[in-house]
Amino acid sequence: MELSLDTSLVFIPKTISDFLVQLSTMEDSSQRSSELDAYVKRLEDEMRKIEVFKRELPLCMLLLKDAIERLKDKVMQCKKMEDRPVIEEFIPLKGNLEGKENSDKKNWMSSAQLWSTSLNVFEYSNHDSVSGLRLRNVEDDRSVPENPIEPSNNRAVGRTFVPFKEQYESGFTGTCLKDDKEVSQVPSLSLMTPLMSEALDASTNTNIKSNNNCRGGSGSGLAGQLKLQNKPQQQSQQQQPFRKQRRCWSPELHRRFVESLQQLGGTQVATPKQIRELMQVDGLTNDEVKSHLQKYRLHVRKLPTSSAAKGNGIWMPLDHSADHSKANNSQSGSPQGPLLPGEFAKGRSTTGGESDNSREAEEDEKSDGQSWKGGLLHNNQGGDV
DNA sequence: CTGAAAATAT
DNA sequence: TATATTTTCA
Numbered sequence: 098m099e100l101s102l103d104t105s106l107v108f109i110p111k112t113i114s115d116f117l118v119q120l121s122t123m124e125d126s127s128q129r130s131s132e133l134d135a136y137v138k139r140l141e142d143e144m145r146k147i148e149v150f151k152r153e154l155p156l157c158m159l160l161l162k163d164a165i166e167r168l169k170d171k172v173m174q175c176k177k178m179e180d181r182p183v184i185e186e187f188i189p190l191k192g193n194l195e196g197k198e199n200s201d202k203k204n205w206m207s208s209a210q211l212w213s214t215s216l217n218v219f220e221y222s223n224h225d226s227v228s229g230l231r232l233r234n235v236e237d238d239r240s241v242p243e244n245p246i247e248p249s250n251n252r253a254v255g256r257t258f259v260p261f262k263e264q265y266e267s268g269f270t271g272t273c274l275k276d277d278k279e280v281s282q283v284p285s286l287s288l289m290t291p292l293m294s295e296a297l298d299a300s301t302n303t304n305i306k307s308n309n310n311c312r313g314g315s316g317s318g319l320a321g322q323l324k325l326q327n328k329p330q331q332q333s334q335q336q337q338p339f340r341k342q343r344r345c346w347s348p349e350l351h352r353r354f355v356e357s358l359q360q361l362g363g364t365q366v367a368t369p370k371q372i373r374e375l376m377q378v379d380g381l382t383n384d385e386v387k388s389h390l391q392k393y394r395l396h397v398r399k400l401p402t403s404s405a406a407k408g409n410g411i412w413m414p415l416d417h418s419a420d421h422s423k424a425n426n427s428q429s430g431s432p433q434g435p436l437l438p439g440e441f442a443k444g445r446s447t448t449g450g451e452s453d454n455s456r457e458a459e460e461d462e463k464s465d466g467q468s469w470k471g472g473l474l475h476n477n478q479g480g481d482v
Numbered sequence: 483c484t485g486a487a488a489a490t491a492t
Numbered sequence: 493t494a495t496a497t498t499t500t501c502a
Binding site (some may be wrong): 340343369370383386390391394412 | 483484485486487490491492
């Protein structure tokens with residue numbers, strides 16, 4: 098952050114080529130290393146800033162990334178052969194990337210207003226092949242620090258803009274990182290706070306919707322994203338420039354969801370709001386829960402509750418005719434003590450006759466959520482709200 | 483607020 | 493193509 102500013106005073110941006118040339122003239126290898134590191138760092142900072150807009154600035158990302166990789170190669174070389182001259186040519190793929198990057202530095206924000214939607218055709222791929230780094234193989238299976246969920250709560254973050262926080266903070270390897278290739282010394286492009294500006298004037302904006310990246314550890318409290326609820330004014334059909342960051346339902350989150358759901362009496366009787374309250378997850382919104390619930394219900398309905406007891410009615414929605422009643426009590430009376438899916442007392446004691454056996458076949462899931470179907474490799478958690 | 487469906491993003 | 497999530501609608 099501040100780095101980029103003050104360093105800029107000391108460091109006059111130059112093209113990578115020039116930089117390398119200059120580098121080669123340095124006698125002191127340690128100095129070279131430090132210069133290189135500094136440059137790389139600058140590039141990385143830059144990249145992080147742009148990360149948010151990678152869709153709109155794919156080329157910038159590409160260029161930056163390329164530059165970083167090459168410089169890192171250099172760094173490696175320097176480290177390796179402490180004294181060998183470092184002279185390779187650095188030929189940016191197309192030409193000058195520094196020019197571009199510079200300008201970015203200055204107006205990366207303002208340029209945002211110009212993005213035309215049409216070029217998010219391709220995304221920039223992260224093939225992080227940084228020179229010598231090897232992927233840090235699993236340290237242990239899931240080292241997911243049980244710091245479950247949670248984005249900090251800032252639901253009403255209107256159009257505020259969250260300053261860059263330490264991204265890559267608490268090492269949580271988010272169960273969701275799509276690709277967390279190496280990391281060690283390079284903050285690379287892991288997490289990024291969405292941070293969108295307030296800029297973007299509604300008036301002429303071409304519908305720029307898109308851009309979001311989902312990552313972040315659960316423990317992290319970063320969030321950025323806007324929720325802005327434009328009221329009405331006259332421009333009826335103008336939607337917010339950015340779409341809400343997708344909420345990633347990590348296994349942890351899902352688990353809580355299910356638990357809450359069950360405490361409330363099952364998929365059919367629990368209401369989104371109640372669930373959300375029970376979950377006590379910080380930045381979670383009703384809509385998100387509602388949505389998840391919708392999906393959950395569908396899945397539950399789809400697969401044959403395994404029990405098969407009934408005549409296998411894919412079509413028969415379980416007859417929860419009588420037992421609905423239970424819903425009410427659970428909420429107020431018993432705060433959530435037991436988080437386990439245990440069955441709640443089913444009312445039918447006295448008359449018993451009822452056919453309640455049917456219900457409750459539903460949720461069984463694997464404790465680990467996300468298993469309903471299988472797929473879902475990408476889960477992140479993240480920023481949010 | 484809810485649930486369902488359409489729209490999108492992945 | 494299928495699925496996950498968001499947004500829109502009733």
